[in-house]
Amino acid sequence: MSSTSSRPRGHGRLNWAPYALLTPAVAILLAALAYPVGWQLYTSTLKFGLAQQFGQPADFIGLSNYTELLSDPQIWSVIGRSLLFCFINAVLTVTIGVALALLMQAVTKAVRITLQVGLLLAWAMPVVTSMTVWVWLFNWHFGLVNWFLTKLGLPFTNHNWLEQPSSFYAIATAIVVWMSVPFVAFSVYAGLTQVSTEVMEAAQLDGALGHRRFTQIVLPLIRPVLMIVLLLQIIWDLRVFTQIQLLQDAGAPTASTDLLGTYIYRLGVGSSNFGLAAAMSVFVLILTVLLSAPYVRSLLKEDVV
Amino acid sequence: MKRTKRAVALAAVATAAALALSACSSDNQPNPSDSPTAQNITLWLAGGDTPDSLRDWLKSEYNSRTGGVLTIEEQAWGDLVTKLTTSLPDANNTPDVVELGNTQSPTFTNVGAFSDISDLYTELGGANLLQSFVAAGAVDGKNYALPYYFGSRYMFYRKDIYAAAGVAQPTTLEEFNQAVLRLTQVNPNGIADFSGFFIGGQDWRNGISWIFANGGDLAQKENGQWVMTLSDPNTIKGLQQLQDIFQNASKAPSTAKDESPWLYINDSDSTTDKAADGTETDLPTSLAAATIMAPGWAHWSIGDLVTVDGKPARQWNDDVFGVFALPGADGQPAPVFAGGSNIGVSAASRNQEGARELLRIIFSADYQRMLGEQGLGPANSLYVDSLGSDQFAQALIASAANSKLTPAAPGWAGIEGSKLMEEFFSKIAQGGDVVALAAEYDDVLTPMLNQR
Numbered sequence: 147m148s149s150t151s152s153r154p155r156g157h158g159r160l161n162w163a164p165y166a167l168l169t170p171a172v173a174i175l176l177a178a179l180a181y182p183v184g185w186q187l188y189t190s191t192l193k194f195g196l197a198q199q200f201g202q203p204a205d206f207i208g209l210s211n212y213t214e215l216l217s218d219p220q221i222w223s224v225i226g227r228s229l230l231f232c233f234i235n236a237v238l239t240v241t242i243g244v245a246l247a248l249l250m251q252a253v254t255k256a257v258r259i260t261l262q263v264g265l266l267l268a269w270a271m272p273v274v275t276s277m278t279v280w281v282w283l284f285n286w287h288f289g290l291v292n293w294f295l296t297k298l299g300l301p302f303t304n305h306n307w308l309e310q311p312s313s314f315y316a317i318a319t320a321i322v323v324w325m326s327v328p329f330v331a332f333s334v335y336a337g338l339t340q341v342s343t344e345v346m347e348a349a350q351l352d353g354a355l356g357h358r359r360f361t362q363i364v365l366p367l368i369r370p371v372l373m374i375v376l377l378l379q380i381i382w383d384l385r386v387f388t389q390i391q392l393l394q395d396a397g398a399p400t401a402s403t404d405l406l407g408t409y410i411y412r413l414g415v416g417s418s419n420f421g422l423a424a425a426m427s428v429f430v431l432i433l434t435v436l437l438s439a440p441y442v443r444s445l446l447k448e449d450v451v
Numbered sequence: 452m453k454r455t456k457r458a459v460a461l462a463a464v465a466t467a468a469a470l471a472l473s474a475c476s477s478d479n480q481p482n483p484s485d486s487p488t489a490q491n492i493t494l495w496l497a498g499g500d501t502p503d504s505l506r507d508w509l510k511s512e513y514n515s516r517t518g519g520v521l522t523i524e525e526q527a528w529g530d531l532v533t534k535l536t537t538s539l540p541d542a543n544n545t546p547d548v549v550e551l552g553n554t555q556s557p558t559f560t561n562v563g564a565f566s567d568i569s570d571l572y573t574e575l576g577g578a579n580l581l582q583s584f585v586a587a588g589a590v591d592g593k594n595y596a597l598p599y600y601f602g603s604r605y606m607f608y609r610k611d612i613y614a615a616a617g618v619a620q621p622t623t624l625e626e627f628n629q630a631v632l633r634l635t636q637v638n639p640n641g642i643a644d645f646s647g648f649f650i651g652g653q654d655w656r657n658g659i660s661w662i663f664a665n666g667g668d669l670a671q672k673e674n675g676q677w678v679m680t681l682s683d684p685n686t687i688k689g690l691q692q693l694q695d696i697f698q699n700a701s702k703a704p705s706t707a708k709d710e711s712p713w714l715y716i717n718d719s720d721s722t723t724d725k726a727a728d729g730t731e732t733d734l735p736t737s738l739a740a741a742t743i744m745a746p747g748w749a750h751w752s753i754g755d756l757v758t759v760d761g762k763p764a765r766q767w768n769d770d771v772f773g774v775f776a777l778p779g780a781d782g783q784p785a786p787v788f789a790g791g792s793n794i795g796v797s798a799a800s801r802n803q804e805g806a807r808e809l810l811r812i813i814f815s816a817d818y819q820r821m822l823g824e825q826g827l828g829p830a831n832s833l834y835v836d837s838l839g840s841d842q843f844a845q846a847l848i849a850s851a852a853n854s855k856l857t858p859a860a861p862g863w864a865g866i867e868g869s870k871l872m873e874e875f876f877s878k879i880a881q882g883g884d885v886v887a888l889a890a891e892y893d894d895v896l897t898p899m900l901n902q903r
């Protein structure tokens with residue numbers, strides 16, 4: 147604080163202004179977050195089925211929903227798949243995003259604007275719209291991808307991409323990465339523009355080569371941005387829902403391709419077991435907190451410095 | 452602002468009408484919207500089965516009878532259960548009248564999603580209504596949901612391909628199973644991945660016909676509890692025949708459902724493939740199946756490609772296409788899945804009177820006949836003759852004769868919503884061990900059957 151106020155503030159006096167300013171934000175958070183989370187916690191202790199949805203009283207069953215969940219082997223394979231999917235996607239997204247950001251810095255203005263417009267279009271495209279196109283691309287009978295691969299002489303006539311979980315996840319990964327790369331690319335590009343040219347010139351004069359300038363100067367400088375986008379990607383990719391659901395609607399087998407989001411949806415809204423689904427969501431909330439805790443801690447540390 | 456003014460005016464009229472009504476009747480009607488006068492209501496129809504001409508008629512008829520506006524919203528069959536689950540309990544979001552699958556009807560009826568319409572039952576057709584569907588919408592002798600239409604599935608086949616392969620129209624189930632195998636092997640037109648019978652691996656609604664035709668069943672009620680019977684020897688026999696078809700007669704993906712199979716039986720518009728040297732070859736892109744199983748109204752989508760009013764349309768061609776009901780083991784029509792819908796009034800709806808008036812319109816002789824003329828089986832048996840007597844009507848009536856419903860268990864809609872039946876059938880289509888899979892899914896599904 148470099149304020150030159152003539153009235154130095156006494157330490158004992160309570161200043162209400164910050165609290166007054168915080169109140170609306172806290173109120174909105176409470177209304178938008180506390181109520182649903184509270185309801186979720188409460189429902190997860192009930193036997194809540196379709197009859198309860200239509201107004202019949204629900205029985206309190208304590209932690210039975212949780213014990214039922216944790217003893218189900220299917221749940222653990224869904225959790226394992228979701229974690230793997232989330233890490234692979236987050237890392238791929240950030241890697242490709244950084245590469246594109248560096249590319250944007252290196253090319254001429256015209257090329258950069260073309261690139262940025264392309265990225266923005268992918269980012270702005272409504273998910274359902276682009277998913278429809280993706281599903282058509284990979285249609286087993288009429289799909290462009292099969293047609294093209296067949297033209298190249300490969301045995302892909304009527305190949306069904308959604309049948310095997312491995313190729314299902316490959317397509318899902320391509321779609322999710324395609325949709326989230328623009329965000330990373332723009333964030334990192336913004337970070338790169340903050341790296342001062344003096345520092346880079348000095349490094350160049352000192353004889354640092356391109357890759358050393360990147361790893362030892364640029365990377366540390368944009369590290370806060372990278373940390374945040376990676377954290378956001380991990381959280382988003384853990385909760386991925388629409389893309390998986392729409393691919394499943396296109397015919398993919400559900401049990402072997404379910405991730406956390408679609409699994410909860412099918413458990414709750416699909417087969418009307420809302421109590422169990424609520425317990426599962428609470429579990430995912432805990433998982434998200436555990437996953438992001440180390441990142442948040444190190445982010446906080448950097449903020450203090 | 453115009454809307455607000457109109458709404459105020461409407462409310463005023465409704466209030467006045469309600470006051471007038473309560474003045475001359477002993478009924479106490481505190482809520483003005485209980486009056487049928489100009490209630491604006493919403494009807495949910497499932498899928499595209501009800502043609503546009505019928506929808507338009509319903510709207511104008513409702514408007515001329517009540518002065519209110521009927522809005523029709525179409526819901527996809529695939530997520531109908533989830534939509535009903537989230538919307539029906541909520542008075543602010545509920546549609547007033549809903550169509551739902553006959554197999555989903557017991558679940559929602561049991562939890563109290565619909566208004567009791569027993570007092571209307573006789574007026575709407577009573578004993579003339581299709582009784583198996585009435586039962587699917589009744590609890591303890593009270594009627595909550597009534598049949599909307601029925602339509603069972605039958606076979607569409609390519610006469611030209613059957614003839615070229617030297618295969619006659621089958622007359623028993625065994626003959627059918629052999630015929631489609633042979634058609635696949637002979638493949639007279641030399642088409643890549645040709646199916647004698649195109650049936651998707653997740654298509655359990657058509658697939659269960661083989662279970663029923665062999666005397667098997669999906670579930671039974673024992674001592675007041677529902678139990679899955681996939682491991683029953685007759686069910687297993689049907690599933691094994693089906694697996695043989697999935698593996699050796701159908702090239703449909705194991706992930707395909709029962710959506711638009713007619714794409715594969717039409718010749719379709721051929722795409723022109725231009726080679727590097729300038730020669731052009733026409734490739735038939737679609738024809739990939741000699742037989743499909745579909746609801747009767749699919750015949751509007753099958754035939755030669757013609758142009759009507761500048762738009763491509765299908766014209767049925769008797770030389771190329773034919774229909775028959777799936778034959779059973781004894782040569783009689785096989786018990787196929789009895790498709791069709793029920794219709795009910797949402798219990799949470801604030802427009803009960805308008806909704807009841809819409810039911811009167813739907814069950815009127817005029818509308819029942821219109822359903823029949825479009826190939827949808829009318830709910831009221833008095834009007835079944837409106838289906839006509841052409842080959843489609845005959846196949847529909849023959850296939851419906853022995854048709855069967857899925858279990859009327861309280862949890863059946865939940866099983867449909869969970870997509871576990873799709874999963875079970877696709878595992879069979881992929882060549883899984885039928886006996887082991889049946890035992891596995893019996894264990895998974897039985898608790899869900901009894902879940903309320």
